[in-house]
Amino acid sequence: MKNEPISNAQPTQPFVAGMMMQQPLLISSLLVHAERHHADQEVVSRRVEGDIHRYTYKDLATRARRMANALAGFGVQSGQRVATLAWNGYRHMELYYAASGSGAVLHTLNPRLHPDQVVYIADHAEDQVLFFDMTFLPLVEAIASRVKTIKTFVAMTDRVHMPAQTKIPNLLCYEELVEASSDRFDWPTFDENTASSLCYTSGTTGNPKGVLYSHRSTLLHTFAIALPDALNCSARDTILPVVPMFHVNAWGLPYAACMMGSKLVFPGSGLDGKSLFELFETERVTMSAGVPTVWQGLLAYVEANDLKFSTMRRTVIGGSACPPAMMRAFQERYDVQVIHAWGMTEMSPVGTAAILKGKHLDLPAEARMAVQSTQGRAVYGVDMKIVGENGEALPWDGKVSGELLVRGPWIIQNYFKNEGGDPLVVDEQGHGWFPTGDVATIDADGYMHITDRSKDVIKSGGEWIGSIDLENIAMAHPKVAMAACIAALHAKWDERPLLIVVKKPGQDLTREEMLSFFEGRIAKWWTPDDVVFVDAIPLGATGKMLKNRLREQYGNHLLAKA
Ligand code: ADP
Numbered sequence: 326m327k328n329e330p331i332s333n334a335q336p337t338q339p340f341v342a343g344m345m346m347q348q349p350l351l352i353s354s355l356l357v358h359a360e361r362h363h364a365d366q367e368v369v370s371r372r373v374e375g376d377i378h379r380y381t382y383k384d385l386a387t388r389a390r391r392m393a394n395a396l397a398g399f400g401v402q403s404g405q406r407v408a409t410l411a412w413n414g415y416r417h418m419e420l421y422y423a424a425s426g427s428g429a430v431l432h433t434l435n436p437r438l439h440p441d442q443v444v445y446i447a448d449h450a451e452d453q454v455l456f457f458d459m460t461f462l463p464l465v466e467a468i469a470s471r472v473k474t475i476k477t478f479v480a481m482t483d484r485v486h487m488p489a490q491t492k493i494p495n496l497l498c499y500e501e502l503v504e505a506s507s508d509r510f511d512w513p514t515f516d517e518n519t520a521s522s523l524c525y526t527s528g529t530t531g532n533p534k535g536v537l538y539s540h541r542s543t544l545l546h547t548f549a550i551a552l553p554d555a556l557n558c559s560a561r562d563t564i565l566p567v568v569p570m571f572h573v574n575a576w577g578l579p580y581a582a583c584m585m586g587s588k589l590v591f592p593g594s595g596l597d598g599k600s601l602f603e604l605f606e607t608e609r610v611t612m613s614a615g616v617p618t619v620w621q622g623l624l625a626y627v628e629a630n631d632l633k634f635s636t637m638r639r640t641v642i643g644g645s646a647c648p649p650a651m652m653r654a655f656q657e658r659y660d661v662q663v664i665h666a667w668g669m670t671e672m673s674p675v676g677t678a679a680i681l682k683g684k685h686l687d688l689p690a691e692a693r694m695a696v697q698s699t700q701g702r703a704v705y706g707v708d709m710k711i712v713g714e715n716g717e718a719l720p721w722d723g724k725v726s727g728e729l730l731v732r733g734p735w736i737i738q739n740y741f742k743n744e745g746g747d748p749l750v751v752d753e754q755g756h757g758w759f760p761t762g763d764v765a766t767i768d769a770d771g772y773m774h775i776t777d778r779s780k781d782v783i784k785s786g787g788e789w790i791g792s793i794d795l796e797n798i799a800m801a802h803p804k805v806a807m808a809a810c811i812a813a814l815h816a817k818w819d820e821r822p823l824l825i826v827v828k829k830p831g832q833d834l835t836r837e838e839m840l841s842f843f844e845g846r847i848a849k850w851w852t853p854d855d856v857v858f859v860d861a862i863p864l865g866a867t868g869k870m871l872k873n874r875l876r877e878q879y880g881n882h883l884l885a886k887a
Contacts, residue, residue: 535741598626723768
């Protein structure tokens, strides 16, 4: 699949150019804008050392220029990869701008992956430099002699907190580099299609693949997500991104905050309910974003201690389906609006957001909830469609489901180093579409609803059962902490739903009580065949339930019982 023509004009017709300035969309321009227009806005971080650090966008811009000089000093060339193993914090933010802004590629490694995978990814990306938070010192010590291309290791801390002894050769200190480097650096101008950052998919099947974003794709994505009907970021907001900066650039919030001038609060490694709640309150956070599993911890803490949020107004929940019970808890009990959003690493990541239209505002609460529980409408820039088995486009009637395909300027064309071959599906007009692997319906108003990932779908007697719907029902049970529904092999129906449940602490819940909860809430034949109670459900590196692991473990459960 080649790049498509950008104009449909006939070659015989004269070309009349618009007469506006040609200015490339570059990530450094966000920082320049922030320094000029909201220099005094705060960036607050809980450091891994435990204390709270605060400074301004002006300080951020100054130190990012110093780091850009430090990178040049390491001999990092344009297009080379600069890796990080770091939590959400101000030093990580400085590297976001220093690396991409100077023409290098910021490569955010996911520290939750197995060390073997980290080595594989760092080698595949041919990372030159690795910056890491002190939390990850043991991990870096374990991989330092194994990675092939990393020449320079930098601990993101000050002299006082540097390790007295380490196996890492010539370990450098971040703060010493900042001090030793000049704060004069002219951000270079280059083609907006230049690569800016790299993030690998978690690779639940096969090796992880790299998604290489460009300055242009990042800037267009930033414009789009900041809009009121997307993530809705403004200069009046204090944003605390819980979603890690090592996973799809924290959904783009470090860029959007600079663009809009929002106060930023970085939680560091403190992602438990208590630490997050304290930061929400002390820093007067108005907006946050993260995956459902994180919010579970926060809600449990708030509920157990009978607390209320005093400034939080809304939170973006995505990465996996937000259970309606969670949405209700946030909205009805705590007056925090939930923006349910959907996206993928391959989509920078935001594709849709479930924001109401004007015509929904007067609907009864339940009907509004039904709209908000979908994955939402495409943000401008994302084109989507659902297709049947032969690639035929399916109607937007909110009922028929098919595979979801997407296209747009911040959606992947090819994986890094063309790994895995051309991923796109080409339609009759010659347009390439990215197959998301999600199964969805779309209604007449454009609200998309994911029923499953194609690999998680349960096929019972040839009919599909949506595992997400079943999980959402189970999660609404007051005694359930977490629930996963998987396809278990069945002698007669090929597959049947099996529910895996983690009970809330101290709760007594029986199989019968759990299954009777489905009565009247779902077609009878969708009711799971059995329930397995477990202590914990395995989570992947991005906080999602590892259903393939559960399938390996419990896939034969029904056959064994029969
Ligand atoms: P990975 O899980 O491979 O790291 P991503 O983080 O890019 O990849 O995950 C993308 C997938 O996550 C989507 O294709 C979809 O299956 C799932 N997902 C993301 N947001 C939602 C949501 N709001 N509801 C349901 N599924 C979601």
